[in-house]
Amino acid sequence: MYKSLIRATAALGTAALLATTAYANDLVITFDDLNPDKKAAFEAAVDAFKKANPDINVTANNGDREAHKSTIRNALQNDAPDVITWYPGNRMGPFVDAGLFADISDLWASDANLSGKFNAIKPTMSRDGKQWGVPYSFYQWGVYYRKDIFDKLSLKEPTNWAEMLDACGKMKEAGVTPFTIGTKFLWTAAGVFDYLNLRTNGYDVHNDLTAGKIKYTDPRIRATFAKWGEMLDKCSFVKNHATMSWQDAIAPFAKGDAAMYVMGNFSVGSYKAAGLTDDQIDFFQFPEITPGVARAEEAPADAFFIPAKAKNVENAKKFLSFIATPEIQGTWNKAIGQLPPNSDAEVNTDDKFIVEGMATLSTASGLAQFYDRDAPAAMAKAGMEGFQKFMLDQSTLEEVLANLDKVQAEVYK
């Protein structure tokens, strides 16, 4: 604390100096991922930007992702950087509504990449008909499975609900728990819910539900829960999932006790770290439930925004155009094993999950952000608790739905 005080006084002194000299041609960027590969990819992109714009004095700051969720509030309201990372969809809503993010619709209209190569993701970056950020990466969700177990039981990748239940039955006979999951931090359950809902009712119902236009007691949402009940009965998840994080849930998967995992592509690295090889794991799209419902997918994106209080808006826009280029999008996402939102960017064809992901997302009829990013945070929290409660005890369904309706009425007021 003493040290901070000294530093604070020192900072005050330097600030007085800076006030007269600085802001000549600066760019301050705040990033929020300290994972080694993510950090390196970000730094490489910043270095490339520096090389292309030697006259701009770039300061890049990086911090912990969870801490960023609370620091961003202060950063946007007090001393804002010029570019900051945040989530699109409803998560950007409060900041957009409070006028804390700058409207960059002009950049989306004038920039050659943004205007033509980002059509799939554009709706996600929009609110009130304007665009607010530029995505640098996204990834697919789906079912990751143990190919060796499927082969042993001579199972094929299921393409519809009946095949899936049938496969589950065979796995259970062989003593394998069909699905692993760790719901301690709740959001993993939302992934399962989203897919059941997207496959049962489609993209529009997902959006209407997360926008508060459909009640949870609506027959369509009840149908989703009915499918989930079926999944719990006939497929079943690992026991004790309420005490496990998503990483903990990899253990039964790696050991061969569980065969499938509804997850995002960021998890592949962890499967490999747990000792699984490309031959043992594979990916399939969540199977069709209601025939004829157009296939929509979960594809959460990460994006950069310009705070309304940014001091170097022109430089910030230059940076956003720069990261929208196919070259940067390609190298960045190759490095972190994810997908580039720019449709012209090159993907890593050596990675079968990336190839499948690209195939999955480029043919999808709609891209959802994920339940907890599409719904307002207060709704998402209550919703995901409800999902967990239902997974642990199906008999609580009525209670869960009634409570969610109540929360919904309050949150969307």
Next chain:
Amino acid sequence: MSEHAMQTARNYETGKLQVVIGAVLLIIFLSAIYSIQVSGVANLLDYDREIEARVPTFLVRMFFVLMALVATFMIFTSTALYKRNRVACAPWMFLSVGMTFFLVYVIVPIFQSISYSFTRWNGLYDITGNWTGEWVGFYNYRLLFDDPNFVTSLINNVLWLALFMLAVPIGLAIALFLNQTVTGIRFYKSLFFFPFVISQVVVGLIFTWAYNPEFGLLSEAWSVFFCEEKENIVGNMTKVCSIDPPSILGEAKYATYGIIAAGLWPQIAYCMILYLTGLNNVSPDQIEAGRLDGAKGWNMLWYVIIPQLKPATFIAVVVTVIGSLRSFDMIATMTQGGPFGSTNVLAFYMYDQAVGEGVGRYGYGSAIATVLFAIMLCFISVFLWRMYQDEKVVH
């Protein structure tokens, strides 16, 4: 007028130069306090340290509040008023530092928080610094009592309070057990005291692991009776149980008890140490007298020892009540309120609703905080009243 009298008179005069310097300093420091909020100078610190921005801003502001106080003292001590009443003023000056900070950082925020509880607010100010909330009267309070999570939290708070009280008798029992002269007794005492030294977060983690139904200590013990190792489909050895081990933190009906048990571990150690020091002060004469009158066992304990431990018991109860209300750390490390909010207590639920995961219901969170404050106020009043009564007896 004698020279001496003149000098004395001059001593009581206001020092004009000091007042001017003090006033200039005061203006500088007050404007510093204000400008920190506006320009966010302190944010320079965060970018290279990668930590939460509010902490340094808060510290810098605190520093300037202190400086402003010093400047105020400078002005005040140079006035004639002070020079004539040094003795009467001095204690208040010493108190004023603590009182100012208590006022600015405790009392004012309490009222701010209470006022937020009558609003709907997501914690944000807009670009021009305008508050974005709206006034809703008692709406949040009406919502509270219709919120199953709030009711669960309230029940859990009561559970915590009731079960945490077990720390007092158990602590006493261990203290009595350890209050003997055996070789190495100090070592055993420190072993029993050990859990109190460990951080709550570490205690929480240790218990989380111990409870883990896959690899925890409890499940290992369980497997000896109910499980066997079998080869699974890909040839790995895996545990198959005839009765599954209990998933203490994964089931709503056990989870709160599991966390309380973890919290009790260090709390018992705390009560034990209080009673051990208390036992040192038990008068041997009275025990001797009791012996002569034929008291032993329970009678001796109940009628002779425990009455003499009254001060230790009072403190043990106070720290246990406070400890049970501080259950936040344990819950945050062990379950984060889960499964599905069943282990929430008011303190955690308040945090969860206001700042946790961007939920951002500051008004609602403040309403929970106000209810928690009201409950704590009851306890605090009782304790303060008791202490006041005790002091009156002494004087």
